[in-house]
Amino acid sequence: MTTHALATLKPPKQLKRVLAAHRVRVCLGIVTIRQALLSVGAVDAISPIVAALSESGYDVDAEVGGAFRQLDAEQVAGLTVDQQLALKAAIRVLVLYVACDSVTESAVAAAAPAAAAASMASAGEDMSEAYCEQLLLPVLDVAPRLEALYEFFCTPPVAKIPVLGEALSVLRGSSIAQHFVLARGKLALAVSDSICHNLEFGASKVWTVIAEQIVVVSLLQMLDKCMPVMARLGLVVQRDEGDPTSLMTVKSKDGRTLRPDGVLRDITGRVMLAKWEDNAGQLLVAINDLHMKNAAWTPLYYGDIAYLPCFAAAGMYLQFFAIPRGGVLTQQPHAISPVLDLSCAEERAHAVVMTIKFYQLLQAQRKLYPAYVLRAGTDLIARHPRGLFERAL
Known part of the structure; x- marks a missing residue:
């Protein structure tokens, strides 16, 4: 499997099962970055990414945390464009399925639409609607003062x-x-x-x-x-x-x-x-x-x-x-x-x-905004349905 194909993968069932079965262990930080990435599958494609992260000074044996989930794949030295896409896809998987540090379940759920949009955009789909939805969050109940x-x-x-x-x-x-x-x-x-x-x-x-x-x-x-x-x-x-x-x-x-x-x-x-x-x-x-x-x-x-x-x-x-x-x-x-x-x-x-x-x-x-607007300088005319009267304003 190529790294480009990997970038379009949905979160793998294997990783879902592992994290679901060991949610407490994950929250305690048992899963490392290396383990989580390799759990995504396609070891041949992921291994060079893990190596590049390590060579860049990133501690791949550290537990998964908020800092890793915010990692900018484009700043990792030595990665090709396809490998950057694959790394982004892997990070998105972790955003969706790893709950640890101060990240709550509700926060993870809120991040899901943006992660999905970015993942499909990597595959060439136009996700303008999803991006727009995210840009307007949080929704304003009232306009600012x-x-x-x-x-x-x-x-x-x-x-x-x-x-x-x-x-x-x-x-x-x-x-x-x-x-x-x-x-x-x-x-x-x-x-x-x-x-x-x-x-x-x-x-x-x-x-x-x-x-x-x-x-x-x-x-x-x-x-x-x-x-x-x-x-x-x-x-x-x-x-x-x-x-x-x-x-x-x-x-x-x-x-x-x-x-x-x-x-x-x-x-x-x-x-x-x-x-x-x-x-x-x-x-x-x-x-x-x-x-x-x-x-x-x-x-x-x-x-x-x-x-x-x-x-x-x-x-x-x-x-x-x-x-x-x-x-x-x-x-x-x-x-x-x-x-x-x-x-x-x-x-x-x-x-x-x-x-x-x-x-x-x-x-x-x-x-x-007003439900009805009168045109300035224009007569507003009301006529009786049977022609009994006509009123103009």
């Missing part, structure tokens, strides 16, 4: 973010790289585009629109597509094109447009979930537009949300904000991220982390 959003946005997901090899190579050596994992599939492709797609910046606002679309908006939409059908938000993108179908007032009293440059709506295309503003090169102007192009706070637009998630972009710069709930006078945007330089791959990787958090925030607020 406004004061806690900055820390929330700057904290990477617990699970690693899938990415193609090209993007992983670009990030190699940076601190953010540890939060990404080599994978395949549509989500990994979208993440890679966000990080290393070639962007151009110029004097026109169109370059800002292209950059934000590639780095943030497209990834938001892909995350939504990877969710189970009933859990999707829809994420219909609308940009200000001067058409008469806006859900917000077209002009203010002084003639200034109140249409946001971009809006994310729910699957019906009516409820506003988030918005953003663009500028060719002045981020402060885009931030000011977040405030100025905002209708008076009303449940007709915003439901019961405590704040409206948004971002501002100008040239190569992008920053996430939240507009707090207010009254007739709208509140100033509250910064929930640092300013990101999209000309830098490492900062674009941070933008990926924050985009995932942005989507997680939208999911947390989904029950608070």
